[in-house]
Amino acid sequence: MSQETQPSDIGQYPEGDNLKHFIENRKRGGLVWRVSFQIATILAILALIALLYNIINGAFGYVAIQNKVDPNSLVLAMEENQMLSSSGTVSSEDDNELVDGIEGNPNAIGFFGYAYYNDNRDKLKAISVDGQAPSRETAESGDYPLARPLFIYSAADIMQENPAIGAFVDYYLTNVNSVIEDVGYFPISDDLLNEATTAWSAAAGEQADALQAYTANPAEVSDHDISISGSSTVYPLTRQLAIQFRRAGFQGGLDLQQTGTTAGFRAFCEDMTTGISNASRPINRAEIEACESNKRTPVEFRVGTDALAVVVSSENTFLENVTKDELRQIFTSAETWSEVNPDWPNEPIERFIPGADSGTLDFFAETVFDRQLEALTEPELIEILKANLSTGLLRRFDAEAPLVERSQPELVDLVLERVVEQQVVQSWELTESIFDRAEIEETVAAIPQGELQWRSWLTPAFLVTPQSSTPELAGIRTALFGTLWVIAITILVALPVGVGAAIYLEEYAIMVANPTLRRINAIIQTNINNLAGVPSIIYGILGLAIFVRAIEPITSGMLFGVSDPTTANGRTIISASLTLALLILPLIIINAQEAIRAVPNSLRQAGMGLGATRWQTIWSHVLPSAIPGILTGNILAMSRAIGETAPLVVIGASTFITVDPTGPFSKFTVLPIQIYQWTSRPQAEFRNIAAAAIIVLLILLLTLNASAVLLRNRYSRRLS
Amino acid sequence: MSTNGTPTSNGKYALDLQDVHCYYGSFRAVKGVNLKLQEKKITAFIGPSGCGKSTVLRSLNRMNDLIPGGRVEGRILFRGKNLYDPDVDPVEVRRRIGMVFQKPNPFPKSIYDNIAWGAKINGFKGNMKELVEQSLRSAALWEEVKDKLDQSGLGLSGGQQQRLCIARAIATQPEIILMDEPCSALDPIATLKIEDLMRELVKNYTIVIVTHNMQQAARASDYTAYYLMDKSDRAGELVEYGETDQLFTNPKDKRTEDYITGRFG
Numbered sequence: 007m008s009q010e011t012q013p014s015d016i017g018q019y020p021e022g023d024n025l026k027h028f029i030e031n032r033k034r035g036g037l038v039w040r041v042s043f044q045i046a047t048i049l050a051i052l053a054l055i056a057l058l059y060n061i062i063n064g065a066f067g068y069v070a071i072q073n074k075v076d077p078n079s080l081v082l083a084m085e086e087n088q089m090l091s092s093s094g095t096v097s098s099e100d101d102n103e104l105v106d107g108i109e110g111n112p113n114a115i116g117f118f119g120y121a122y123y124n125d126n127r128d129k130l131k132a133i134s135v136d137g138q139a140p141s142r143e144t145a146e147s148g149d150y151p152l153a154r155p156l157f158i159y160s161a162a163d164i165m166q167e168n169p170a171i172g173a174f175v176d177y178y179l180t181n182v183n184s185v186i187e188d189v190g191y192f193p194i195s196d197d198l199l200n201e202a203t204t205a206w207s208a209a210a211g212e213q214a215d216a217l218q219a220y221t222a223n224p225a226e227v228s229d230h231d232i233s234i235s236g237s238s239t240v241y242p243l244t245r246q247l248a249i250q251f252r253r254a255g256f257q258g259g260l261d262l263q264q265t266g267t268t269a270g271f272r273a274f275c276e277d278m279t280t281g282i283s284n285a286s287r288p289i290n291r292a293e294i295e296a297c298e299s300n301k302r303t304p305v306e307f308r309v310g311t312d313a314l315a316v317v318v319s320s321e322n323t324f325l326e327n328v329t330k331d332e333l334r335q336i337f338t339s340a341e342t343w344s345e346v347n348p349d350w351p352n353e354p355i356e357r358f359i360p361g362a363d364s365g366t367l368d369f370f371a372e373t374v375f376d377r378q379l380e381a382l383t384e385p386e387l388i389e390i391l392k393a394n395l396s397t398g399l400l401r402r403f404d405a406e407a408p409l410v411e412r413s414q415p416e417l418v419d420l421v422l423e424r425v426v427e428q429q430v431v432q433s434w435e436l437t438e439s440i441f442d443r444a445e446i447e448e449t450v451a452a453i454p455q456g457e458l459q460w461r462s463w464l465t466p467a468f469l470v471t472p473q474s475s476t477p478e479l480a481g482i483r484t485a486l487f488g489t490l491w492v493i494a495i496t497i498l499v500a501l502p503v504g505v506g507a508a509i510y511l512e513e514y515a516i517m518v519a520n521p522t523l524r525r526i527n528a529i530i531q532t533n534i535n536n537l538a539g540v541p542s543i544i545y546g547i548l549g550l551a552i553f554v555r556a557i558e559p560i561t562s563g564m565l566f567g568v569s570d571p572t573t574a575n576g577r578t579i580i581s582a583s584l585t586l587a588l589l590i591l592p593l594i595i596i597n598a599q600e601a602i603r604a605v606p607n608s609l610r611q612a613g614m615g616l617g618a619t620r621w622q623t624i625w626s627h628v629l630p631s632a633i634p635g636i637l638t639g640n641i642l643a644m645s646r647a648i649g650e651t652a653p654l655v656v657i658g659a660s661t662f663i664t665v666d667p668t669g670p671f672s673k674f675t676v677l678p679i680q681i682y683q684w685t686s687r688p689q690a691e692f693r694n695i696a697a698a699a700i701i702v703l704l705i706l707l708l709t710l711n712a713s714a715v716l717l718r719n720r721y722s723r724r725l726s
Numbered sequence: 727m728s729t730n731g732t733p734t735s736n737g738k739y740a741l742d743l744q745d746v747h748c749y750y751g752s753f754r755a756v757k758g759v760n761l762k763l764q765e766k767k768i769t770a771f772i773g774p775s776g777c778g779k780s781t782v783l784r785s786l787n788r789m790n791d792l793i794p795g796g797r798v799e800g801r802i803l804f805r806g807k808n809l810y811d812p813d814v815d816p817v818e819v820r821r822r823i824g825m826v827f828q829k830p831n832p833f834p835k836s837i838y839d840n841i842a843w844g845a846k847i848n849g850f851k852g853n854m855k856e857l858v859e860q861s862l863r864s865a866a867l868w869e870e871v872k873d874k875l876d877q878s879g880l881g882l883s884g885g886q887q888q889r890l891c892i893a894r895a896i897a898t899q900p901e902i903i904l905m906d907e908p909c910s911a912l913d914p915i916a917t918l919k920i921e922d923l924m925r926e927l928v929k930n931y932t933i934v935i936v937t938h939n940m941q942q943a944a945r946a947s948d949y950t951a952y953y954l955m956d957k958s959d960r961a962g963e964l965v966e967y968g969e970t971d972q973l974f975t976n977p978k979d980k981r982t983e984d985y986i987t988g989r990f991g
Contacts, residue, residue: 517792609831609833610792615824617847618844
């Protein structure tokens with residue numbers, strides 16, 4: 007090598023401006039790569055976000071809930087029952103008995119229709135409620151708490167198409183005040199009656215005159231039928247007027263039902279089976295919308311006022327006014343007057359109330375108690391359960407957890423689930439819920455008894471409830487236990503075997519001198535590397551052939567005498583675990599080999615140089631140093647096993663199972679199979695709970711991984 | 727075939743190598759070494775890279791066994807017994823003949839455990855604390871680490887780590903300590919400390935040291951063996967063996983002279 011060689015003889019490097027451009031060009035080349043890497047990273051992040059969005063979108067959002075049984079009516083029935091069953095209560099359908107009982111008894115109290123009190127003013131005294139004395143005026147204005155308006159509803163097109171109805175409504179308004187007091191209600195003021203008549207005229211339109219003529223002579227519209235349903239409170243009044251209408255000559259069909267106000271509106275607006283609807287409350291927005299969607303505009307006619315009088319005997323000197331709260335106590339729990347109010351005498355309360363079948367009792371309970379299901383006490387909730395569930399079912403619940411020991415919210419849930427039978431009829435995704443709120447509200451308003459509720463499908467209850475065919479009642483308890491069992495056994499099997507194999511291959515196999523053995527070891531190594539890439543379904547087929555079929559006596563637990571007849575076919579947790587263990591074994595071996603190989607040789611030499619045996623060196627120095635790497639491989643393997651579905655489907659994991667696995671020989675299901683099964687159901691709600699289950703699976707995975715990472719970090723720290 | 731020899735000495739022989747050949751697989755790395763190592767003396771192995779001096783050193787406590795394909799022919803007599811006899815357990819050999827490696831390699835454990843582990847696995851019964859202290863004192867490390875025995879051995883400086891490795895080797899009470907370029911990773915001050923330590927240790931132990939550093943061999947050793955690769959078959963051979971002073975001042979072999987005067991290569 008001669009030092010004198012001139013570089014210019016063999017070539018040259020760029021200099022000056024060329025150099026500048028050359029460097030810039032190289033940098034530009036690097037920039038292109040950098041940007042493409044950035045784009046790749048961003049794409050990966052976007053994919054991740056899309057995935058999370060999809061899951062979270064499904065797991066939260068609005069739902070429309072429909073009750074099979076109105077919870078308010080449950081509360082009402084329970085409260086009425088309480089009233090009727092309190093000691094010292096006399097109840098009768100005959101108001102005269104009530105009057106007779108109260109009369110002359112200073113400790114007696116009762117209530118009934120105001121009209122009836124009016125007839126017995128000489129013997130009885132009506133008391134104020136919340137400072138309002140009962141009278142026609144306070145009742146009509148609504149100031150008196152125990153009063154309610156009475157309506158009938160019809161519609162312009164009905165009245166015009168069916169003159170019998172048009173005429174009957176006119177007849178109703180003309181004659182209502184002459185019969186109403188006989189029925190027991192307050193007549194309305196002339197002003198209100200005029201308003202109603204005006205409304206009728208407007209609805210009748212051009213046919214007003216013709217209809218009025220029919221009113222005078224109903225016989226002429228006998229070729230039409232009248233169908234009425236709705237409030238049972240308005241019913242006696244309408245009935246009275248219907249009888250008179252018939253007497254006046256109407257010959258057509260007259261169908262009068264008492265179904266309750268809400269059902270009445272449903273028949274009137276949705277089913278359109280009635281032409282007139284009786285109502286003891288004004289029509290609500292949802293019902294108006296339901297009507298209008300059927301091209302029916304309801305017209306309201308106020309026909310009277312209903313009021314209850316709370317009465318005591320004229321001899322009673324201490325009671326002038328009561329609050330609603332006092333009324334509640336007087337008619338339920340209190341035994342003496344002084345219990346309710348210390349100023350009152352320490353005498354027993356004697357109660358006289360209308361019987362269970364009367365609408366008066368309903369109205370009283372509804373107005374005075376006015377409580378929601380959620381506000382009831384535990385004994386009250388248990389009472390509802392006892393009144394509505396079969397003894398067998400009650401006994402079952404009592405066996406799960408004694409009812410008396412359950413908390414109030416638990417009991418409310420049980421009532422909602424079993425008695426009210428709340429059902430999700432429609433569900434919306436998170437984004438829809440946020441951005442299309444108005445539209446959703448409209449849809450829900452159209453659902454009878456529908457209620458809009460914000461729902462997280464992922465709840466603590468979801469985790470601890472077993473599978474169910476009703477999505478809102480279904481949980482993942484069984485699948486969660488299944489997954490934990492399967493993974494635990496899988497790791498218990500695969501980790502020691504895998505690490506053992508890695509130690510053999512890395513520490514012992516390389517020392518083998520025999521060429522045949524060396525070749526065998528090389529073949530084993532190649533096979534392990536290839537096994538890591540075998541599709542998981544093939545492991546499933548292997549597991550089916552070996553663990554489920556060939557060694558069934560072992561995997562079904564028969565050999566150990568713990569066989570469960572339903573799983574004696576070997577489709578058990580242990581079969582699944584062994585299959586998954588086989589599946590992840592190559593992964594664990596390869597990673598453990600890497601980790602062991604990464605331990606510096608100097609450490610082995612140090613150990614052996616001190617007179618340690620090979621195993622002592624491995625155990626004390628190589629393995630501790632390799633553990634972080636082994637754990638990393640274990641994390642990967644565990645993640646793979648948790649998410650594996652195909653092989654478990656092949657070896658026959660249960661798709662519907664509600665019994666917790668109790669051990670390695672139980673039948674089972676796991677989270678991915680549960681999720682798969684739910685996503686393939688037609689009902690949208692199953693996709694919501696599938697999303698919630700995916701979140702649980704992800705959290706479980708992250709938790710397991712995080713604990714492995716923590717463990718690994720602790721080891722790494724200890725070593726340095 | 728080689729000019730092996732044994733310097734005259736009044737001392738006893740710690741090891742007697744008789745026609746030793748070292749193989750890696752089918753490759754012969756060292757051929758025909760005949761050498762008698764003096765007891766309680768420091769013998770230095772010197773020579774250029776690839777001359778087989780480390781291989782010979784490792785064959786002295788059967789560390790070559792750990793290398794796949796590693797094998798030794800010939801006889802190495804230790805207390806009159808061939809180390810490579812089939813009934814000799816290499817584990818016992820290594821307990822009697824300790825080793826210190828080129829790169830300090832303390833265990834990733836506490837200083838205390840670094841020393842106690844070897845004693846424990848070799849079945850030491852007695853006062854372990856005393857043994858640890860004594861070993862550390864012998865390795866001239868005690869004063870520096872006595873307050874942090876529970877700290878990791880990896881936290882020490884390179885020189886301290888190497889002395890810890892020496893202490894670890896001493897703790898198993900070997901008869902011979904083999905040192906494979908123990909100072910090559912150390913700075914000059916640490917190197918001097920190790921050399922001082924060797925001079926101290928040689929009162930009780932036979933020491934064999936491989937070194938690239940001729941000054942070190944000249945300074946620290948009593949005897950020196952010079953190895954060189956035979957270019958014809960690429961096998962290392964022992965060229966000359968003698969008292970250090972004599973070998974450095976009056977080498978018998980031309981090749982030795984070339985090497986120590988720097989004319990080599």
